[in-house]
Amino acid sequence: MSTFTAPKGSYDILPPDSAVFLATRDALAEPLRRAGYGYIETPIFEDTALFHRGVGESTDVVSKEMYTFDDRGGRSLTLRPEGTAGVMRAFVEHRMHAAQLPAKLYYAGPNFRYERPQAGRYRHFSQVGAEAIGVDDPLLDAELIELADAAFRGAGLTRHRLLLNSLGDRESRAAHREALVRFLARLDLDEETRRRAELNPLRVLDDKRPEMQAALTDAPVSVDFLTDGCRAHYDAVRAALTDLGVTWTEAPKLVRGLDYYTKTTFEFVHDSLGAQSAVGGGGRYDGLSAAIGGPDLTGVGWALGVDRVLLALKAENPARWDELAAANQLDVFLVPIGPQAQRRALGLARDLRADALRVDLAWGGRGLKGAMKAADRSGARFALVLGERDLAAGTAQLKDLASGEQRPVPLDAAAVAAAVRPE
Ligand code: AMP
Numbered sequence: 001m002s003t004f005t006a007p008k009g010s011y012d013i014l015p016p017d018s019a020v021f022l023a024t025r026d027a028l029a030e031p032l033r034r035a036g037y038g039y040i041e042t043p044i045f046e047d048t049a050l051f052h053r054g055v056g057e058s059t060d061v062v063s064k065e066m067y068t069f070d071d072r073g074g075r076s077l078t079l080r081p082e083g084t085a086g087v088m089r090a091f092v093e094h095r096m097h098a099a100q101l102p103a104k105l106y107y108a109g110p111n112f113r114y115e116r117p118q119a120g121r122y123r124h125f126s127q128v129g130a131e132a133i134g135v136d137d138p139l140l141d142a143e144l145i146e147l148a149d150a151a152f153r154g155a156g157l158t159r160h161r162l163l164l165n166s167l168g169d170r171e172s173r174a175a176h177r178e179a180l181v182r183f184l185a186r187l188d189l190d191e192e193t194r195r196r197a198e199l200n201p202l203r204v205l206d207d208k209r210p211e212m213q214a215a216l217t218d219a220p221v222s223v224d225f226l227t228d229g230c231r232a233h234y235d236a237v238r239a240a241l242t243d244l245g246v247t248w249t250e251a252p253k254l255v256r257g258l259d260y261y262t263k264t265t266f267e268f269v270h271d272s273l274g275a276q277s278a279v280g281g282g283g284r285y286d287g288l289s290a291a292i293g294g295p296d297l298t299g300v301g302w303a304l305g306v307d308r309v310l311l312a313l314k315a316e317n318p319a320r321w322d323e324l325a326a327a328n329q330l331d332v333f334l335v336p337i338g339p340q341a342q343r344r345a346l347g348l349a350r351d352l353r354a355d356a357l358r359v360d361l362a363w364g365g366r367g368l369k370g371a372m373k374a375a376d377r378s379g380a381r382f383a384l385v386l387g388e389r390d391l392a393a394g395t396a397q398l399k400d401l402a403s404g405e406q407r408p409v410p411l412d413a414a415a416v417a418a419a420v421r422p423e
Contacts (some may be wrong), residue, residue: 009123016325023324028128031150037106042086048076054085054292056259058200065113079112083129092294101134120276131301138233141264142240156320163251163267166234168226176225205253221252262286272315280304330380334361335371341386351413382420
């Protein structure tokens with residue numbers, strides 16, 4: 001019988017790498033917690049229509065990549081392809097606009113997109129995301145961008161770069177769109193690109209193919225069509241970033257994969273990653289709440305890709321990776337010899353763990369040789385051998401597994417803890 005493998009585009013994260021995953025995901029969220037963002041957990045599936053309305057029909061995400069299914073009650077549900085729509089749905093449903101604004105919320109969890117898998121691009125991937133809803137203040141955009149920068153740094157990266165653009169509001173976008181449609185009409189586009197141009201010409205700017213990038217060199221860009229209000233907003237964001245010491249590159253052709261972005265738009269890239277270089281992105285989405293039936297409120301947010309941050313970390317800072325992978329390393333591995341010592345070891349392990357030490361023991365009634373081998377393989381710093389004779393004398397043998405040094409210690413949790421705890 002053939003065995004099973006993880007579904008295409010997904011992968012397992014096993015120890016010790018899983019410790020790096022958890023620590024990194026947590027490090028990415030830490031700056032948010034310090035900035036007043038509260039954790040929100042929303043369902044992994046939502047009403048399919050939420051994504052059609054809240055992400056946009058013209059996007060690849062909605063038109064080609066969603067995991068959509070009918071449940072047994074005949075409801076069309078979709079595994080979330082991104083986090084913002086669900087957070088906004090929850091915000092509206094719970095009338096969070098009645099409370100203090102902005103509502104600052106963050107989330108962490110998996111997303112699902114039926115994409116063509118390659119290095120750094122998966123069908124099941126993890127994000128940490130943040131949303132600040134309800135106040136249209138350019139300083140809030142700047143704060144969020146700085147928090148993303150702090151998140152990457154906190155996760156151990158330094159070689160990330162910020163790309164910045166402004167897409168403008170409805171009025172600026174309409175003017176830009178008109179100019180872009182006229183420009184695109186003069187190009188010889190293939191069938192699919194032509195179709196995309198009809199649905200949302202902005203998306204064509206995002207075409208990464210070199211021949212398209214060449215054809216688009218002189219394409220009209222959104223920053224040239226900003227209304228005075230949008231220009232002032234963009235200027236204020238940039239001035240605040242300068243104050244905060246955050247550097248960026250202007251990226252006038254940067255558009256986002258999702259339809260609802262307005263004004264500030266940004267992406268962080270990491271140069272160690274090859275084709276899938278975006279480690280995070282976001283922007284302002286002033287139309288989203290209204291688009292899903294909520295009040296006319298603004299928002300700004302980002303999502304950082306945990307899987308790609310991990311790839312970048314491995315490339316840029318392998319020492320930090322190893323350090324995090326070793327963080328759950330055992331302090332002591334107990335080697336009890338004989339049934340009486342085994343029973344004693346169980347209680348000793350419990351007491352040492354209660355004292356915040358990491359402790360495991362040899363299982364399965366192994367003899368000294370097998371149990372010492374298990375101790376070596378466990379990665380623990382110390383082995384504590386409990387022999388029958390030691391037991392009678394009230395001592396145990398503590399062996400430093402790196403140096404091989406061995407000495408007797410009293411068979412008592414407090415004494416063992418004192419002997420193994422690093423100064
Ligand atoms: P998006 O929701 O498309 O704005 O993506 C935000 C971030 O999530 C990106 O910058 C990536 O780091 C990450 N990301 C998006 N799609 C994928 C994917 N298919 N596989 C891995 N990471 C992804």
